[in-house]
Amino acid sequence: MSLADPVSPRRLLESMMSHGVVLVATSNRHPDDLYKNGIQRESFIPCINLLKSRLHVLNLDSPTDYRKIPRPPSGAYHFPLDKSAASHANGWFKFLGDFENDPPHTATHRIWGRDVVVPRASGKAAMFEFAELCGRPTSAADYLELMRWYEAFIITEIPGMTHTSRDLARRFITFIDAVYESRAKLVLTTAVPLSELFVSRTEVDNALREGQKDGHPEGGEHHDVDDAMRHLMDDLGLNMQALKNSSIFTGDEERFAFARALSRLNEMASREWIERGLGLEKDGGKKDMESWQRVRSRWREDML
Known part of the structure; x- marks a missing residue:
């Protein structure tokens, strides 16, 4: 549902x-933070009040970061840029x-x-260099259309991004969101670890110094923080106050978007994500493939 008209969700609810419809809904934000900083948000406040008064709000946040539980070796689907990166990427493209x-x-x-050009395509897989995918003006519509044609993407030569390349980072995050929502598969080769993909080590160090200068020691507590934001702080070695006081991000929305992108990249690096729908016998074979294809088909229908 689009929030372009913030009154529509309230009327629907x-x-x-x-x-007497029984409603069960999930969100990565508390109702108070829905449509935060959105245009005409005051028109959406009655919907938030309705949700809070008529529904039970349950916090499903877990102290366990399941992304970081050791997994069986799977050849990780993110590779640092070295001499073997191109070989890995080409191998996955062929597979x-x-x-x-x-x-x-x-x-x-x-x-x-x-015209949106895919430099290398084969079957349901597409392969891009990062500059080809994000180095030119592109929109969410471009990426969504690509999701309708392809089920797997191999993106190579991804650089570390800093505050000077926020336009590239935002395009890449839009692409990541499209891949995640469509349940497509993603293989990356990157110049830096995933945790430093959107923020350089220098920027993190400066943020820590800013936080300490303002009287907020490194490693402070960060309770009542959404899951994505906690992952970002843990990955970058920041506490909440240092993150808020730093100049790394331009605002809460940007912090949230970058944190969510990192969380989704970690999830998509799992063996379960990449193998789902391949019809492997251990996962149910043909039944698993058909189930995955149904999910993809429903997503395509929703995008029409």
């Missing part, structure tokens, strides 16, 4: 509740593509009157 029936080729898709 009121109608559902008046008909996820269909070289025998659809040799690698350039593909062009028409999106809203513009």
Whole structure:
């Protein structure tokens, strides 16, 4: 549901509740933070009040960071840029593509009157260099259209991004969100560890110094913080006050978006994510593949 018209969700919820519909909803934010800083947010406040008065709000935050539980070796689907990175990327492209029936080729898709070029495509897999994917003006519509055509993406030559390259970072985050929501598969080669993908080590060190200068020691407590934000702080070695006092991000929305992107990248690096839908016998074979395809099909229908 779009929040372009903040009144519509309230009317929908009121109608559902008046008909006795049982509603179970999940969100990565507390109701008080929904549509935060949104245009005409005051029109959405009645909807928030309705949610809080008619529903039980349960905090499902867990003290366990399941992303960091050791997994069986799986060849991680994120590779640092070294001499073997290109070999890894090409190997995954061959595995996820269909070289025998659809040799690698350039593909062009028409999106809203513009041509979006896929430098290398094979079967349901697409391969880009980062500059080809995010180094030119692109929109969420471009990425969503790519999700409808492809089920796996290999992105190479991803640089570390700093405050001077926020436009690239925002485009990449939009792409990550599209991949995640469509349940596609993602393989990356990066110049820096994932935890430093959107923030350089120098920026983190400066933020720590700023926090200490303001009287907030390194490693302070950060209770009542959403899960994505806690992951970001843990990955960067920051406490909440240092994060808020730093100049790394321009505001809460940007902090949240970057934190969510890191969390999603970690989840998509799991063996379970990459293997789901491949029809492996240990996961249920054909039944697993059909289930994954149904999820993908429903997503495509929602995007029409």
